[in-house]
Amino acid sequence: MSLPIYPSTSTFNIPAINSNYRSYLTAVVGGSTWFCTTGANPILATNQPAPSTSLISSTRLVSMATIFQKVYIVDGSSTIFQANPSTLAMETYSTTAGTHPTFCNLACNWRSRLILAGDINSPHLFYCARLGTPTDWDYSQTDPASAFAGNLSIAGQIGEPIIALIPYSDDYLVVGCAHSMWMLSGDPADGGSIVRISDSIGIIGPRAWAIDPVGTLYFVGSGGLYRLRPAWEKLEPAKNLSASTMNRFFDALSWNYQSIQLVYDSDLHYLYVFVTPTSSTSTGTHMVYDARYGGFWPQGYPRLVGPTSAVAFEGQNDPNSRAIIVGGWDGYLRVMDQGAFDDDSSTVSSYLVFGPLHPIPMQSILTAATVNFGDLFLGDASSTWNANLSLYGGPNAFTVTEGTPRNSTFINYSMDQRQKTARQRLRGEWFTVKIHNSTNNAYFSFESALLEFEPAGRNRERR
Amino acid sequence: MAQKVLPIPMPLGGVNKVVARERQPEDTCWDALNVLPFDSYGRARVGQRFGITKAWNLALGSTFVQGLLPVLVITYPTNNSTDGYGQLPPIAVIPIPSTKLAGIVSTWTSGGIPWSTGTGTGGRLSDGTAANATRPNSGPGGPIVPGTGGGTGGGGANNTWTVTAGPSTAGTVNEAYAMLTYGGSTDSIKVKWDGTGTGFISPGSSTLLIITTSSGTGTTLLAEHGQPGFYGSSTQCQVQYTVSLSPSSTGTTVTVTMHQTSGNNSTLLGTSTSTIGTAAIFPSPYTVAATVFLNSTGSAAPYVVTLL
Numbered sequence: 201m202s203l204p205i206y207p208s209t210s211t212f213n214i215p216a217i218n219s220n221y222r223s224y225l226t227a228v229v230g231g232s233t234w235f236c237t238t239g240a241n242p243i244l245a246t247n248q249p250a251p252s253t254s255l256i257s258s259t260r261l262v263s264m265a266t267i268f269q270k271v272y273i274v275d276g277s278s279t280i281f282q283a284n285p286s287t288l289a290m291e292t293y294s295t296t297a298g299t300h301p302t303f304c305n306l307a308c309n310w311r312s313r314l315i316l317a318g319d320i321n322s323p324h325l326f327y328c329a330r331l332g333t334p335t336d337w338d339y340s341q342t343d344p345a346s347a348f349a350g351n352l353s354i355a356g357q358i359g360e361p362i363i364a365l366i367p368y369s370d371d372y373l374v375v376g377c378a379h380s381m382w383m384l385s386g387d388p389a390d391g392g393s394i395v396r397i398s399d400s401i402g403i404i405g406p407r408a409w410a411i412d413p414v415g416t417l418y419f420v421g422s423g424g425l426y427r428l429r430p431a432w433e434k435l436e437p438a439k440n441l442s443a444s445t446m447n448r449f450f451d452a453l454s455w456n457y458q459s460i461q462l463v464y465d466s467d468l469h470y471l472y473v474f475v476t477p478t479s480s481t482s483t484g485t486h487m488v489y490d491a492r493y494g495g496f497w498p499q500g501y502p503r504l505v506g507p508t509s510a511v512a513f514e515g516q517n518d519p520n521s522r523a524i525i526v527g528g529w530d531g532y533l534r535v536m537d538q539g540a541f542d543d544d545s546s547t548v549s550s551y552l553v554f555g556p557l558h559p560i561p562m563q564s565i566l567t568a569a570t571v572n573f574g575d576l577f578l579g580d581a582s583s584t585w586n587a588n589l590s591l592y593g594g595p596n597a598f599t600v601t602e603g604t605p606r607n608s609t610f611i612n613y614s615m616d617q618r619q620k621t622a623r624q625r626l627r628g629e630w631f632t633v634k635i636h637n638s639t640n641n642a643y644f645s646f647e648s649a650l651l652e653f654e655p656a657g658r659n660r661e662r663r
Numbered sequence: 664m665a666q667k668v669l670p671i672p673m674p675l676g677g678v679n680k681v682v683a684r685e686r687q688p689e690d691t692c693w694d695a696l697n698v699l700p701f702d703s704y705g706r707a708r709v710g711q712r713f714g715i716t717k718a719w720n721l722a723l724g725s726t727f728v729q730g731l732l733p734v735l736v737i738t739y740p741t742n743n744s745t746d747g748y749g750q751l752p753p754i755a756v757i758p759i760p761s762t763k764l765a766g767i768v769s770t771w772t773s774g775g776i777p778w779s780t781g782t783g784t785g786g787r788l789s790d791g792t793a794a795n796a797t798r799p800n801s802g803p804g805g806p807i808v809p810g811t812g813g814g815t816g817g818g819g820a821n822n823t824w825t826v827t828a829g830p831s832t833a834g835t836v837n838e839a840y841a842m843l844t845y846g847g848s849t850d851s852i853k854v855k856w857d858g859t860g861t862g863f864i865s866p867g868s869s870t871l872l873i874i875t876t877s878s879g880t881g882t883t884l885l886a887e888h889g890q891p892g893f894y895g896s897s898t899q900c901q902v903q904y905t906v907s908l909s910p911s912s913t914g915t916t917v918t919v920t921m922h923q924t925s926g927n928n929s930t931l932l933g934t935s936t937s938t939i940g941t942a943a944i945f946p947s948p949y950t951v952a953a954t955v956f957l958n959s960t961g962s963a964a965p966y967v968v969t970l971l
């Protein structure tokens with residue numbers, strides 16, 4: 201997936217006649233609202249609120265919901281902001297009935313209701329505007345479409361603070377709390393019910409969830425990455441996907457210091473788990489969960505890339521305009537680009553480490569390493585391929601993993617040596633193999649390797 | 664003990680940091696960074712991940728991106744533009760200058776544009792008259808529809824300009840001009856008032872033509888060339904013009920200005936000029952036509968559109 205890049209000098213081109221159906225990406229940066237679409241530069245919404253009155257906070261993450269082609273933005277202040285993508289302008293949000301909630305930092309559209317939560321004064325409450333009327337907050341009405349508010353708890357208790365609103369479908373709204381998950385099944389104002397999905401698994405952040413094309417809800421909760429299908433007709437209880445492979449990574453997450461956001465790439469079947477430190481001076485370690493093989497793959501991006509926000513954007517009904525877009529610390533929007541070998545001019549440093557290997561129950565000598573890096577593809581240039589092989593040997597598994605290897609050797613493979621056998625001799629009882637690349641604008645791939653060992657007698661090192 | 668050969672398969676199971684070091688599962692690795700199980704070409708062979716590029720080469724600010732949300736929008740043609748709208752290629756419209764975001768004239772509500780390749784007799788009005796034809800002083804107005812047949816090309820642009828306050832309001836004006844990006848000889852511009860009974864008025868030259876607002880269905884108030892506009896309880900003003908072009912028109916311009924009147928004075932609110940581009944190469948002769956709708960609400964009225 202990739203999006204074409206448009207220079208800053210490009211002219212805004214109102215979408216073509218016969219293209220009345222448009223897809224915009226709404227972005228909030230520095231308290232200002234922008235509309236982005238393919239084929240043109242982003243457009244700053246007109247009628248931005250004056251800084252002295254009600255400008256969107258520029259220091260907080262915001263939450264947005266779209267209903268009837270309007271975008272409602274909350275930032276934890278007393279104001280609800282309203283943007284109109286049709287006119288590319290900000291508008292004044294005015295209630296038509298009742299009083300709108302204040303200080304909310306969570307918003308979503310569910311059943312064409314504007315749902316708000318995260319009010320710092322009442323963090324356990326959620327507020328639902330009238331169905332189809334995002335400006336009606338009159339809770340005194342009793343008709344099935346009326347506005348209502350509520351909390352999520354067992355009888356006689358105060359609910360937990362609401363962390364995330366997840367509009368799973370028009371029928372189900374999943375609400376994540378710190379240590380519990382709830383679901384609104386059907387409209388509570390029209391005979392619906394509120395059920396508890398879990399009394400122990402919560403969600404770690406307002407954006408720590410994503411839904412794949414077949415309705416699987418992924419979320420990062422207490423104890424790991426979970427998969428869940430909440431809809432009763434295809435119910436699948438929460439399943440921990442990380443406990444047996446990457447438990448410590450998720451166990452150590454703290455949403456006080458890290459912003460966690462999930463985005464599902466439906467083309468590549470990757471679930472991105474973005475873990476961005478809340479400090480702009482730190483670089484995060486992110487994770488990709490491969491839904492096909494079920495593996496976890498740590499990722500690192502340049503600090504400015506963040507991402508501080510991310511989204512799966514579907515452009516003009518065109519596969520080439522579908523993309524995972526990430527917003528950075530520097531106000532840029534970037535795209536995961538399958539045609540790129542670097543990170544916006546920064547080198548992608550990558551590695552794979554195999555082992556620790558214990559070929560025979562005694563000391564041995566690694567006599568040959570044959571690595572198959574696979575084929576190249578038509579059009580690949582030698583300058584876009586580079587791989588290094590490092591071999592490490594030591595007396596125990598620790599020294600060749602987290603510790604300091606006793607012996608090591610390094611081999612660089614050029615493009616035409618992709619099936620080469622390296623005949624360096626390396627002594628040890630345990631071994632690791634590291635394949636890596638730090639050459640800018642170059643990549644490597646790996647298909648298999650074959651290591652040959654010969655016995656070298658008893659281990660004579662003192663332990 | 665004999666030599667031992669140890670195969671290392673592809674670690675499609677990803678990184679596993681839970682098992683004991685000595686029990687690392689075969690299809691996993693114990694550490695990795697910036698690799699993915701599928702290469703950039705979609706094959707399952709572990710390799711370095713693809714990179715990241717700018718989606719738009721424009722920073723939206725100097726601070727962090729606070730939120731992103733995809734929004735789908737569908738827009739429909741506005742008043743008086745249904746016939747031609749949706750059938751013609753798009754017009755390029757210049758952006759609203761960021762320095763002129765506040766003011767009285769508030770929004771464009773639609774934009775469209777006018778170039779169709781030389782397959783027709785040119786853009787036509789809804790009554791069938793060629794958009795660039797001389798019109799009688801009476802007859803219906805209406806939007807431009809695409810021409811048919813061979814010969815010349817044409818098209819139409821429909822833009823709506825909404826006026827939200829009266830002319831006496833002080834302050835700056837949002838100069839949200841809809842502009843043709845293609846120019847032509849100014850003496851071929853024809854202007855039509857979308858009222859009743861006036862039809863085309865040809866300026867004959869590049870002389871200013873000022874049109875006042877009027878009710879869309881009521882009496883048309885039409886100013887003469889170079890004269891300030893009339894006041895009126897108007898709701899809409901339509902300016903429709905065509906420009907004859909030739910290959911040599913590339914590089915020439917069409918200028919549209921917006922005026923606000925007060926009493927007998929007319930204040931120039933802004934001017935916007937566009938230059939014909941090389942993309943606008945059509946069989947000669949060819950025409951372009953555009954319509955500007957000037958809407959006003961409430962008591963707002965005397966805005967004038969001047970075509971130069």
